[in-house]
Amino acid sequence: MRAVVIGTGPAGITAAETLRRLDPSGSVVALSAEESPPYSPPAMADHFLTGRDETLYWKGADVADRLGIDERRGARVEAIDADNREVVLGDGGRIGYDGLVLASGSSLYAPLEGADLPGVLDFKSLRTATELIGRVRSGQATRALIVGNGFIGVELSLLLADLGVDVTIIGRRGWVMPRALDPVTSAVAEAALVARGVTLRLGVEATAIVGDPTASGVRMADGTVLAGDLIVAATGVKPHTEYLGGSGVATDWGVTVDEGLATSVPGITAAGDVAEAIDRFTGERFVHAIFPNAVAQAPIAAANLLGAGIRYDGAEAMNSLKHLGVPIVSIGTIEAPDDVLRWEDGDDLRAVYLRDDRVIGAQLAGDISAAGVYHSLMLRRQPVGRYGRRLVEPGFGMADIVFDVLAPEGSRPAA
C-alpha cells in the first residue's frame, strides 16, 4: 500500500511505524508541518529547562531513517483531494495515497475575542513552544497571562515560573483543572502553584484579549485590563481540521471516527488529538487529547487501513501533573457521581467517584500508587460496594482486587 500519514506527533509516528511493520513492501510518507524530528510534547518542558533531547525525541531523532519511513518536514498539508486520493501540500505538490491516516493533532484554543491577535502564543507544538520560550529567553516577555486553568496551562505556568516569568493563570471556574480535579484535590495543586510563585485568579471571567497591533493584555468581565507581554489562550484544545474543507471528511469538534477509527471517507482513518473518538466509559464522542489515547489509537488506525478490522475500545481521560512537586493523577470523570469516597492526610489524598456501585473516576495526590488499581476497576466495571471505605484507605491495592479482576468467574473466594 502507498500510505500517507499527516503528522509525526505521537499518533503520526506510531501510525507510520505500524504501517512499516505490517506492510514492509509498501511505502509510508509521514508529513509534518514542523521542521523537527518526531517529538513528544509532554517532554517539551524538561527539554526547555535542561536543554536535553533524549526524551523529547522519544523514538530517536533518526526513527524515520531506521524504519524506512519517508519523513518530510516543513510539509504542511493544505487540502485533501479524496476523489483522486491525493494530499495537497502548501507548495502545491501532491502526494498520492491508497490509505491515509490523519494525525494532525491540535492547538491550544480559547473562544475569546482577540484570541487570534498576533502575539497570542501557543505551547502545543515544538515550533510554537520554541517561539514562546525564545521570547522569555530574549527578555521580551516577563509577565505572562494564561487564560484557562486546564492541564497544559498549569504545566506551562510552572515552566514559566521556573524561568523567572511573573505568571498569572486566569480561570472562569473557581479551581484549577476543573474538568479533571474536584476542588479538594485542586487545592493541593493550587497551594503548590502559589508556592512556586504563580498567581491564581480563579472564578473570574476574561472577556477579551486586547492590544494593538499585538496582544498586550486581557480584559476582564469587570472591565479591568490585566497587562502582559506573553499571552496564552488555553481554555482547551482545537483539533487541526482546517485542511479538511471540501474533502468530505466529516468533522465536529475533531474528525468524527467510527469504532474502527475510520473517517467518513473510505481509505482515510484518524488518530490522536485530531480524532473525536468514542469515550470508553460514556460511549459519547469526545476529543480526549492525551498521549496514551494517541498511541493506542494510531496502530489501530494504521492496521485498519490494511483491512485488519480492529475495534477500538474507546478513549479515556487521564492526567498527571509532573512538575508540581506533589504528584497528582486523575482518571475518568468527576461528572454526576452517586457517591464520592475520600481519604485525606495533608497533601496525601484519594477521592474515588462512584456511580451504580462502579468506579467512574479517581483522583490521587501525594501517594499515587493506587491509580492503576482504580483504573483496573474502572476498566472491568467491577462492583465495588464490597470494599466499603477500604477502597480509599492506604494499603488498598491490587492484592485486594486480584481475584475480582483476574480470577475466572466462580473461582473467587467469598468477600
Ligand SMILES: Cc1cc2nc3c(=O)[nH]c(=O)nc-3n(C[C@H](O)[C@H](O)[C@H](O)COP(=O)(O)OP(=O)(O)OC[C@H]3O[C@@H](n4cnc5c(N)ncnc54)[C@H](O)[C@@H]3O)c2cc1C
Ligand atoms: C506541554 C504539554 C504537556 C503535555 N503533557 C501530557 C502528559 O503529561 N500526559 C499526556 O497524556 N498528554 C500530555 N500532553 C498531550 C499530548 O502531548 C498530546 O495528546 C499528543 O501529543 C497528541 O499526539 P498527536 O500525534 O495526536 O498530535 P500532536 O502531538 O499535536 O502532533 C501533530 C502533528 O501534526 C502535524 N501537523 C499539524 N497540522 C498539519 C498539517 N496541516 N500538515 C502537516 N502536518 C501537520 C504537526 O506538525 C505534528 O507533527 C501534553 C501536551 C503538551 C502541549
